[in-house]
Amino acid sequence: MNMATVTKATIRLVRRAPIAVGAAPSTSSLPSTAGSYPRRLSSTEADGSGGRKKTKNVTAAAADRRLAGRRRFYDRVGIAPCSPPSREGRGGGGGDDAPGGGTVESPISAGVDGTRSATGVNTRISDAGRWASLLDPSFPSPSPRSSWHTVTLDGRALRTPLGLSLSLPSPLLALAVASEWDAQKKYLQPAQMPLMTLCCTAIDQVASDPAPHREDAMRYLANDTSCYWADPGEDRVLHRRQSTAWEGLHDELSAGLLGLPSDVGPAQATGGGEALILSRKSGGNPRSGLPHPPVLVDKARGWVDSLDAWTLAAFYSACSESKSFFIGAGLVRDALTAGEEVTARAEAAGAGGGGRGNEAVRCGKWAADASRIEEEFNIECWGLVEGGHDYDRLNCSIQMHAASFLARTVAASRKILPASDLVS
Numbered sequence: 541m542n543m544a545t546v547t548k549a550t551i552r553l554v555r556r557a558p559i560a561v562g563a564a565p566s567t568s569s570l571p572s573t574a575g576s577y578p579r580r581l582s583s584t585e586a587d588g589s590g591g592r593k594k595t596k597n598v599t600a601a602a603a604d605r606r607l608a609g610r611r612r613f614y615d616r617v618g619i620a621p622c623s624p625p626s627r628e629g630r631g632g633g634g635g636d637d638a639p640g641g642g643t644v645e646s647p648i649s650a651g652v653d654g655t656r657s658a659t660g661v662n663t664r665i666s667d668a669g670r671w672a673s674l675l676d677p678s679f680p681s682p683s684p685r686s687s688w689h690t691v692t693l694d695g696r697a698l699r700t701p702l703g704l705s706l707s708l709p710s711p712l713l714a715l716a717v718a719s720e721w722d723a724q725k726k727y728l729q730p731a732q733m734p735l736m737t738l739c740c741t742a743i744d745q746v747a748s749d750p751a752p753h754r755e756d757a758m759r760y761l762a763n764d765t766s767c768y769w770a771d772p773g774e775d776r777v778l779h780r781r782q783s784t785a786w787e788g789l790h791d792e793l794s795a796g797l798l799g800l801p802s803d804v805g806p807a808q809a810t811g812g813g814e815a816l817i818l819s820r821k822s823g824g825n826p827r828s829g830l831p832h833p834p835v836l837v838d839k840a841r842g843w844v845d846s847l848d849a850w851t852l853a854a855f856y857s858a859c860s861e862s863k864s865f866f867i868g869a870g871l872v873r874d875a876l877t878a879g880e881e882v883t884a885r886a887e888a889a890g891a892g893g894g895g896r897g898n899e900a901v902r903c904g905k906w907a908a909d910a911s912r913i914e915e916e917f918n919i920e921c922w923g924l925v926e927g928g929h930d931y932d933r934l935n936c937s938i939q940m941h942a943a944s945f946l947a948r949t950v951a952a953s954r955k956i957l958p959a960s961d962l963v964s
Contacts, residue, residue, distance in 0.1 A: 762829025862911030904941030
């Protein structure tokens with residue numbers, strides 16, 4: 541599955557019109573979806589008959605609130621215009637602002653079986669101003685192209701697990717998320733909704749407290765997988781594949797993204813022996829990991845701090861999947877610069893805004909391939925384990941394409957981006 545498939549599916553959905561574009565949210569009845577963080581029952585709480593019943597430290601009807609395996613509880617999926625996130629700590633207006641509108645609280649829970657058992661999860665917005673700013677892709681300059689939309693289930697606007705409106709900065713992104721909900725059949729499968737997951741993460745977690753996500757993303761720089769090369773004297777086939785996938789990546793990002801001189805780049809190790817020596821903690825390397833130049837680390841941190849919540853969520857997801865800062869940065873940078881590069885080439889060629897042609901693009905497919913060099917090499921040498929390697933390969937592709945699609949659609953909300961460049 542890739543996001544090109546999602547986009548094509550979205551087009552088909554629009555043509556057969558089960559997704560209502562721009563329909564005003566209504567008050568049509570829905571089965572109860574319960575709150576994302578509902579009240580927890582005590583171990584002995586009165587039941588409806590006046591007796592006492594015991595629970596297992598879970599919320600009321602917790603099994604019904606789980607997203608995975610839950611029956612589809614809606615008939616129609618659509619999108620509708622909404623207001624952007626406000627600085628009062630509320631999500632966009634969504635269905636609440638429309639006359640006769642309503643909302644659907646997300647069935648997704650932060651914990652196990654609907655409880656608050658998850659750790660490191662934000663349950664409130666501490667700084668509403670910062671939260672709204674991080675969710676505005678064009679901040680601090682408002683963009684006239686901004687077009688906020690939300691997803692509706694049976695005409696009612698969907699909310700995030702934190703109870704905030706699912707306000708999305710692009711109608712194309714809203715259509716893609718809506719297509720994920722519409723593609724669910726008898727039972728809901730969250731693994732088939734990667735964009736919904738990323739968008740809720742950006743709204744509820746990344747925008748409310750970006751520091752942990754920034755710090756976690758920076759941790760991948762110290763032991764970046766793309767900085768560890770196979771010894772060509774020992775594994776020339778693997779080294780050749782690494783060279784093909786990572787060719788020019790470090791130079792491109794060091795100079796083009798971080799603005800470093802051509803003679804400054806990341807530390808790299810060739811072979812297992814050199815990797816152990818370079819990454820070992822020592823007096824000159826107080827923290828374990830490759831000793832990258834301090835100026836590179838500072839520039840990388842500054843770039844990460846400049847990302848909005850949507851792009852940071854996409855970047856963090858790509859880094860986590862690839863175990864590489866540079867692969868994630870290459871994916872995001874391609875999305876952020878696609879519009880300017882395509883426009884410049886089109887004007888120079890007189891093509892009037894065409895696509896990228898046959899030029900190599902650091903898109904979702906590239907990122908998935910670049911992050912699985914060693915795994916695919918070992919599979920060819922030793923064989924594939926069904927139910928393991930094949931699932932890992934599929935999940936990596938899904939996550940990378942979702943991250944690429946999110947970054948590209950958010951970038952498109954800031955500038956004119958050809959439709960051919962949105963499909964990754």
